[in-house]
Amino acid sequence: MPAAKKKAARATSAKSPAIEDYLEQIHNLIATKGYARVVDIAENLSISQASVTNMVQRLAGEGYLLYERYRGIVLTDEGRMVGEAIARRHDVLSRLLSGFGLDPETVHRDVEGMEHHISRQTLEVLTLLMEELEANPALVTRLKQRLR
Amino acid sequence: MPAAKKKAARATSAKSPAIEDYLEQIHNLIATKGYARVVDIAENLSISQASVTNMVQRLAGEGYLLYERYRGIVLTDEGRMVGEAIARRHDVLSRLLSGFGLDPETVHRDVEGMEHHISRQTLEVLTLLMEELEANPALVTRLKQRLR
DNA sequence: TAACAGTGTTAGTCTCGGCTAATTTTCTTT
DNA sequence: AAAGAAAATTAGCCGAGACTAACACTGTTA
Incomplete structure (x- = not known):
């Protein structure tokens, strides 16, 4: 694949309300506590931890954040902007x-x-x-x- | 279940955006054309006729409208209010x-x-x-x- | 250092609300 | 009144985004 982007999130791509809620919440947690843990995201969005892990992996795949199993979450520029x-x-x-x-x-x-x-x-x-x-x-x- | 309601739509029940879109559109059609056909609802919401038929049956079951196969659609008081x-x-x-x-x-x-x-x-x-x-x-x- | 509590992950399932394809009913036109 | 067009319906499928249960990792504490 010569000149192909990996599937990075484009600024103009369609973001579902769910995606936006996650990114807003992760941004808020990082802004106030310095880091965003799965358990806190789940708590703030009133959903299960399993759901958060799933979605976080998807958001990583779409280029909104960097994610390492059992480690942590960091927003990309794109994710932070959203x-x-x-x-x-x-x-x-x-x-x-x-x-x-x-x-x-x-x-x-x-x-x-x-x-x-x-x-x-x-x-x-x-x-x-x-x-x-x-x-x-x-x-x-x-x-x-x-x-x- | 002695004193149970049949499952009628309550004024305070949670209505999904989808349900509200259908009822708004049906209401608009009836107000402007006098009747609401499946094909027009589908057109206005930009979805397929099959999806409309499905949802209309569900809305009938939930008490928002009266529905008779191949015949027509009439809003109940509840449906009209929404x-x-x-x-x-x-x-x-x-x-x-x-x-x-x-x-x-x-x-x-x-x-x-x-x-x-x-x-x-x-x-x-x-x-x-x-x-x-x-x-x-x-x-x-x-x-x-x-x-x- | 071993065990336990807490956190994170995986696997599998569910509901909602769309879809297409095929079929049936109704409407229109000759 | 029969045929073709239009509308409505059914059946089966799919993806998003939640869930629970079971399991894995981590970090603290005895």
């Missing part, structure tokens, strides 16, 4: 909705679902909205009054 | 994003994905936002300037 992108969407959505006083449990559930379906352009719009609302509490107050 | 709810979320999200001039293709893809993950409370917030922006073009203009 994880960070989802984390950013998560943050924007959370702050946008939290600003209106929605209960944290609801915010969490909705954000969890929505974050996988937001394009770059939509993210920009929602970021704009979030920033405006955070900079303009009077507007939020006025809007919230209509929530009754 | 279909309308999703259509409402679709409308709010579309208008909210379109207001910022995002290209229709992008709006469509994002809305399609997000509409299944929006709680009643979040819908209220987004509705509020949409109404404010539609009533206040000056605000939109000001925000859009920051999009560059």
Whole structure:
């Protein structure tokens, strides 16, 4: 195979919500604890350890991370980019909705679902909205009054 | 099993995105054409007719619609409620994003994905936002300037 | 250093929601 | 009314992504 890529993850490839959830979670764990263990990923995603091992092997095969049995997990540049992108969407959505006083449990559930379906352009719009609302509490107050 | 329900769809039961897509589409077809044929549902969801037949039978079993082989499809109250709810979320999200001039293709893809993950409370917030922006073009203009 | 607890892995299975191919029913057209 | 076209259905299959049970590795601790 002369000029063939091994099957590396392309920036534009279709990522399933499942893949994005794993990468987001692995990214978050590495960012906060310095490493990502199978048991923690499983705990945070509320799935079994066996499922995590399976998926991690697949993600390694697709070029999102480096994996050595019984050893550890390291994100590739590609994997880190995806994880960070989802984390950013998560943050924007959370702050946008939290600003209106929605209960944290609801915010969490909705954000969890929505974050996988937001394009770059939509993210920009929602970021704009979030920033405006955070900079303009009077507007939020006025809007919230209509929530009754 | 003395006091057991037959397995009817409860208002609070978990509906998969797939189920919601079918019910939204069936609802839309009935609203615009007066009836929902398998071939049209398949076309609108970009899936095969066989898949539609299968799912329609399942939805009938779960109480979302009435179905008679080779005849027709009628939504139950439960099915109509779900279909309308999703259509409402679709409308709010579309208008909210379109207001910022995002290209229709992008709006469509994002809305399609997000509409299944929006709680009643979040819908209220987004509705509020949409109404404010539609009533206040000056605000939109000001925000859009920051999009560059 | 031997054993135990905890973590990780493998093997095999399940459900969901698609698919194609073949068949049946209905509709339309002559 | 018979034939061909269109729509609907059935049967069997597949891949994603979960699960459990059993087994393997690792690291700590007596």
